[in-house]
Amino acid sequence: MTRVFSGMQPSGDPHLGNLLGAWVNWVAMQEDRECVYCVVDLHAITSPAEHDPATLAARTLELATGMLAVGVDPQRSILFVQSHLHEHAECTWLFNCVAGFGELRKMPQFKEKSEGKGDAVSVGLFDYPVLQAADILLYHADEVPVGEDQRHHIELARDIAQRFNHRFATPEAPVFTLPKAVHPPAAARVMDLQDPTVKMSKSASSEKGIISVLDEPKRIEKKIKSAVTDSAGDIRHDRAAKPGVSNLLEILAAATHREVDELAAEYDGGGYGTFKLAVAEAVIELLRPIQDRYAELADDPGEVQRVLADGADRAREVAVPTLQHAKQAMGLLPRG
Numbered sequence: 001m002t003r004v005f006s007g008m009q010p011s012g013d014p015h016l017g018n019l020l021g022a023w024v025n026w027v028a029m030q031e032d033r034e035c036v037y038c039v040v041d042l043h044a045i046t047s048p049a050e051h052d053p054a055t056l057a058a059r060t061l062e063l064a065t066g067m068l069a070v071g072v073d074p075q076r077s078i079l080f081v082q083s084h085l086h087e088h089a090e091c092t093w094l095f096n097c098v099a100g101f102g103e104l105r106k107m108p109q110f111k112e113k114s115e116g117k118g119d120a121v122s123v124g125l126f127d128y129p130v131l132q133a134a135d136i137l138l139y140h141a142d143e144v145p146v147g148e149d150q151r152h153h154i155e156l157a158r159d160i161a162q163r164f165n166h167r168f169a170t171p172e173a174p175v176f177t178l179p180k181a182v183h184p185p186a187a188a189r190v191m192d193l194q195d196p197t198v199k200m201s202k203s204a205s206s207e208k209g210i211i212s213v214l215d216e217p218k219r220i221e222k223k224i225k226s227a228v229t230d231s232a233g234d235i236r237h238d239r240a241a242k243p244g245v246s247n248l249l250e251i252l253a254a255a256t257h258r259e260v261d262e263l264a265a266e267y268d269g270g271g272y273g274t275f276k277l278a279v280a281e282a283v284i285e286l287l288r289p290i291q292d293r294y295a296e297l298a299d300d301p302g303e304v305q306r307v308l309a310d311g312a313d314r315a316r317e318v319a320v321p322t323l324q325h326a327k328q329a330m331g332l333l334p335r336g
């Protein structure tokens with residue numbers, strides 16, 4: 001059966017980009033695949049600006065609660081916290097000896113996040129995609145449901161797997177499976193509502209451009225009504241010429257499971273006001289059941305903790321033998 005792995009960082013509240021770019025696919029893929037989902041807390045400590053030790057544990061639990069609320073089903077899938085398995089960090093070291101300095105330096109996310117920081121940037125931020133490769137490869141994932149922004153990281157994981165297999169295994173008996181990214185048909189890159197040329201991001205300067213998964217309906221409506229569009233008035237999908245309208249069209253398509261072009265044809269000529277209201281309604285309806293379920297689950301954090309403990313045990317059953325296999329392939333002496 002096809003194996004799936006994906007993760008999300010517990011830094012900031014999950015937003016519409018996380019939901020449409022990744023979570024929607026996480027949930028759908030459970031139908032016919034073996035899925036492993038992870039709160040990647042070790043990734044969330046790589047930059048001091050986003051790491052607050054006082055809130056990290058609570059955020060980790062909240063994000064796991066969010067994952068359950070969107071529909072991750074712990075009966076079918078494995079849900080766990082990355083730092084509960086030291087195998088991820090250990091496998092990262094093995095991959096550090098396979099990954100190249102040059103390829104890591106070129107990663108777009110590293111370039112963005114390290115810009116202007118000079119030598120002050122952490123080694124963890126630089127090494128971040130190698131840890132991500134360990135996450136994915138430890139579970140022999142074939143598919144990785146993520147937003148567009150993660151594409152380079154998944155390609156790197158694939159390159160590391162290929163290089164490792166080439167150096168330490170045979171084509172008949174590879175140690176690692178080569179993964180590929182899976183993106184949704186629309187909204188693989190949800191843009192900031194106030195600046196539709198940059199992606200919606202937890203680290204954005206203003207929250208007016210971000211819709212949190214837990215935002216109240218009134219707030220969602222207000223944010224979408226004040227989304228930046230343009231002065232032309234026509235509704236069509238053209239990311240370069242009409243980034244704001246295109247972004248809203250993609251959000252509407254993803255929220256209603258309809259085609260972008262069909263929606264553009266339907267709303268063109270009716271004005272931005274009517275269109276924005278339709279987008280707001282669709283998003284509110286999409287989020288309503290998630291918010292209801294979140295409220296129920298948040299009432300019983302002990303149950304979420306239990307799910308995560310069970311998930312860690314089940315994750316270990318897959319990760320431990322994979323890591324052992326990799327160490328053996330590299331020639332490390334097994335403990336006698």
Ligand code: TYM
Nearest residue numbers: 006007008009017018021022132146147188189190199200
């Ligand atoms: P993170 O925590 O930044 O984001 C989690 C997921 O949400 C997607 N996403 C978006 N999709 C569409 N539009 C957006 N504006 C948007 N913003 C975020 C991301 O693509 C991602 O799928 N490095 C990863 C976490 C990670 C991971 C992994 C993912 C660690 N190990 C292994 C997959 C497999 C990250 O920082 O995602």
